[in-house]
Amino acid sequence: MKKKILNLNQKLISYFGIPPRSKKTPGVLDALIATILSQNTNDKNSYKAFEILKARYKNWEEVSNLSAKKLANEIRIAGLANQKSRSIKAVLNSFIKNSQPDKINFNNLNNDSVIDFLTAHEGVGIKTASCVLLFSLGRNICPVDTHVHRTLNRIGIVKTSSPDKTFFAIKDFIPENTAHSLHTNLILLGREFCKPQKPLCFNCPVRKMCKYESKNLEKPRQISSNKFLLLDSIS
Numbered sequence: 001m002k003k004k005i006l007n008l009n010q011k012l013i014s015y016f017g018i019p020p021r022s023k024k025t026p027g028v029l030d031a032l033i034a035t036i037l038s039q040n041t042n043d044k045n046s047y048k049a050f051e052i053l054k055a056r057y058k059n060w061e062e063v064s065n066l067s068a069k070k071l072a073n074e075i076r077i078a079g080l081a082n083q084k085s086r087s088i089k090a091v092l093n094s095f096i097k098n099s100q101p102d103k104i105n106f107n108n109l110n111n112d113s114v115i116d117f118l119t120a121h122e123g124v125g126i127k128t129a130s131c132v133l134l135f136s137l138g139r140n141i142c143p144v145d146t147h148v149h150r151t152l153n154r155i156g157i158v159k160t161s162s163p164d165k166t167f168f169a170i171k172d173f174i175p176e177n178t179a180h181s182l183h184t185n186l187i188l189l190g191r192e193f194c195k196p197q198k199p200l201c202f203n204c205p206v207r208k209m210c211k212y213e214s215k216n217l218e219k220p221r222q223i224s225s226n227k228f229l230l231l232d233s234i235s
Contacts, residue, residue: 001175004157008206009178012185019184022135028106029060029095031136032118035128036087041079049078052086064092087123094121106137111171114139124162134179142170142179145188154194156211 007016026034030111033053038046052074063071072085105115111133118129130143142148144167152166160166174182193204201207201215 001157001170002175005170005173005182006175006178007209008155008157008184009175009185011180011206011209012026012189016185016188019181021180025138026136028136029092031132032091032095032124032128033060033088036084036091037078039077039080039084046078049075051075058210060092061096064089065095076111090122091124103148111139111141126167134183140174140176140179142174142183142186143167144170146188146196147194148183148186150196151186151190151194154199154210154212155206156209 034046034050037049053063056074066074066089068082068085068089071089073082075081075084075088078084109117113131114137115129116128118124118132119126126142127145130141133139133141134143144152144163146163149160149163149166152170153160158166158169160169189204189206193200199212199216200214201210202217202219206209207215
């Protein structure tokens with residue numbers, strides 16, 4: 001599997017390039033809140049919601065003291081505002097009042113221990129925890145969202161039934177220093193070519209290695225690449 005992933009990563013880089021990384025690494029809470037805001041919406045709107053919170057409040061403790069209704073109004077542009085407000089308050093209350101993340105040395109914890117610690121908090125799932133590992137802690141971990149799950153299954157790297165199962169299937173087989181580019185470029189592949197319905201297989205950069213049996217080989221219209229990803233823009 002490691003050789004297949006390395007080959008896939010090289011093909012994706014040949015087409016999309018090496019994704020840039022933020023010069024300033026986001027903190028654990030920043031990464032957690034940003035990931036919650038990014039669920040089921042586009043990067044532009046979730047980033048606006050994140051920036052609203054960072055601009056209007058001095059720290060996350062102030063945000064945790066907001067009522068659920070007030071917080072929902074602040075982040076409404078990100079969609080699912082009531083649900084995300086509850087999740088954010090649960091995470092902040094749990095961390096700030098109980099965990100004190102600024103006093104936790106995550107560098108002393110291995111990946112599995114970080115995942116166990118983070119997912120013990122209400123509102124934090126495997127994908128959110130893995131985003132913290134990659135974007136905040138700089139670990140060679142590839143978060144799996146619906147795009148990554150769909151593309152890896154169609155290409156034939158894994159055969160799994162959910163994003164979490166895909167994550168655990170590939171977690172220990174990511175070649176060194178490839179997780180960030182693989183994660184980012186698989187999302188781009190899923191958005192631009194490997195769409196849920198009517199994938200654009202004709203010009204897909206990994207078409208030759210893809211095992212998807214229902215390829216759509218109709219020639220598509222010209223498409224453009226949008227390489228803006230939220231967590232790499234946080235500073």
